[in-house]
Amino acid sequence: MMLDFIELFNTVLGFFITVAYAYQFFFLAYGLINKKRKKTKQSDTLNKYGVIICARNESNVIADLIASLKKQNYPSDLIDIYVVADNCTDNTAQIARESGAFVYERFNKIQVGKGYAMDYFFRRLMNSDKLKDYAGFFVFDADNIVDKNFVREMNNTFNSGEYSAITSYRNSKNFASNWISAGYALWFLRESRFLNFPRHLLGTNCAISGTGFLISTKVVEANNGWPFHLLTEDIEFSVNCAIEGQKIGYCDSAVIYDEQPTRFSQSWRQRLRWSKGFYQVDSKYGAKLTKRCFGGKRRFSCYDMLMTVAPSMLMTIIAVFFNALVSMSALTMTAYRAKILLNETTSFMLSSIFSYFMVLLLYGAVTTVCEWKNIHAPAYKKILSVFTFPVFMFTYLPISLCAFVKKVEWKPIQHGYVKTVKNF
Numbered sequence: 001m002m003l004d005f006i007e008l009f010n011t012v013l014g015f016f017i018t019v020a021y022a023y024q025f026f027f028l029a030y031g032l033i034n035k036k037r038k039k040t041k042q043s044d045t046l047n048k049y050g051v052i053i054c055a056r057n058e059s060n061v062i063a064d065l066i067a068s069l070k071k072q073n074y075p076s077d078l079i080d081i082y083v084v085a086d087n088c089t090d091n092t093a094q095i096a097r098e099s100g101a102f103v104y105e106r107f108n109k110i111q112v113g114k115g116y117a118m119d120y121f122f123r124r125l126m127n128s129d130k131l132k133d134y135a136g137f138f139v140f141d142a143d144n145i146v147d148k149n150f151v152r153e154m155n156n157t158f159n160s161g162e163y164s165a166i167t168s169y170r171n172s173k174n175f176a177s178n179w180i181s182a183g184y185a186l187w188f189l190r191e192s193r194f195l196n197f198p199r200h201l202l203g204t205n206c207a208i209s210g211t212g213f214l215i216s217t218k219v220v221e222a223n224n225g226w227p228f229h230l231l232t233e234d235i236e237f238s239v240n241c242a243i244e245g246q247k248i249g250y251c252d253s254a255v256i257y258d259e260q261p262t263r264f265s266q267s268w269r270q271r272l273r274w275s276k277g278f279y280q281v282d283s284k285y286g287a288k289l290t291k292r293c294f295g296g297k298r299r300f301s302c303y304d305m306l307m308t309v310a311p312s313m314l315m316t317i318i319a320v321f322f323n324a325l326v327s328m329s330a331l332t333m334t335a336y337r338a339k340i341l342l343n344e345t346t347s348f349m350l351s352s353i354f355s356y357f358m359v360l361l362l363y364g365a366v367t368t369v370c371e372w373k374n375i376h377a378p379a380y381k382k383i384l385s386v387f388t389f390p391v392f393m394f395t396y397l398p399i400s401l402c403a404f405v406k407k408v409e410w411k412p413i414q415h416g417y418v419k420t421v422k423n424f
Contacts, residue, residue, distance in 0.1 A: 047135035058142035115233035178375035183392025232277025245297030275403035364389035
């Protein structure tokens with residue numbers, strides 16, 4: 001009886017996960033057969049935009065981002081750069097002012113995080129009646145560098161009038177630093193090429209990923225600011241757009257370069273916050289997302305977002321842990337029955353780990369091959385990253401478990417990998 005139950009449990013769980021995420025393999029195939037670097041249709045309308053940079057103790061990198069924004073292939077009088085120096089204890093605000101940005105200094109030790117800083121900024125603009133001066137707002141992290149054609153390409157896509165927000169192609173400044181930075185970089189490249197790119201081509205909703213995105217002023221006005229304050233405010237916004245029927249687009253030709261953590265302690269802290277933030281989104285929006293999957297606008301977009309935020313990693317841990325516990329019960333059985341039970345549970349655990357590893361290896365390999373020319377690293381490091389990528393992703397297992405039981409607060413990630421605009 002016990003063995004029959006275990007076999008049924010493992011079979012049903014494996015089948016459910018495979019079917020639930022099968023659409024992402026379709027995205028993979030669709031991303032492979034469609035040509036990369038599609039140029040946007042040039043628009044004669046040049047909108048005025050605001051740029052928001054929420055920065056906490058980012059004196060090492062803030063000037064370089066502003067310099068890249070000042071060198072845009074777009075009229076400079078149509079780009080205003082704003083820096084929210086959020087609880088800074090260094091000279092980030094001074095450097096930002098000297099670099100040509102408008103600076104708002106914010107000090108709030110209770111409402112901590114990027115979502116609160118963005119809300120503070122938008123409310124300042126609404127109170128001064130300056131919000132309506134802009135068609136939309138770009139959001140960047142202080143460690144980014146922006147390609148010179150970024151604003152022009154995003155403006156072309158924005159002028160289609162189809163999108164409430166638009167995300168971009170996210171590359172990395174420091175892919176070659178070590179296996180940690182390479183792991184991050186491959187994940188974001190995979191997200192651009194094999195998630196947002198197919199979504200965009202198929203006309204379904206894309207997802208905002210932290211930085212390098214544009215939001216319409218109409219969205220800010222409709223929300224009376226930025227009410228997305230969970231630990232992952234980006235995915236919270238993406239989920240809310242899917243639920244409300246607002247469309248997020250993707251501009252493949254708009255490129256930013258992002259700095260990735262290189263120390264495991266930093267990576268652990270950052271991904272712990274992300275994992276906790278996903279649980280928060282599940283709790284707040286899970287029921288609404290599930291309901292929208294069966295009715296209302298953009299049902300597939302809601303299903304896609306539901307699968308994106310679903311605690312699949314935690315489910316995997318629970319399944320493996322359950323099989324491990326069951327295998328311990330073999331100690332109370334006869335040798336013959338114990339052998340059969342151990343074979344079943346061990347086979348499931350090993351096959352689950354192997355399947356997960358092979359899927360990650362596939363994604364790492366395909367992403368590396370397809371994005372080879374866009375990865376700034378020696379050839380041998382690109383190849384090596386294919387094999388270290390699954391290891392990087394496996395470290396999410398303890399992180400996901402820890403995030404489920406631990407209280408997590410927003411903490412800044414120190415940046416210091418400086419590259420000038422000319423390096424890209």
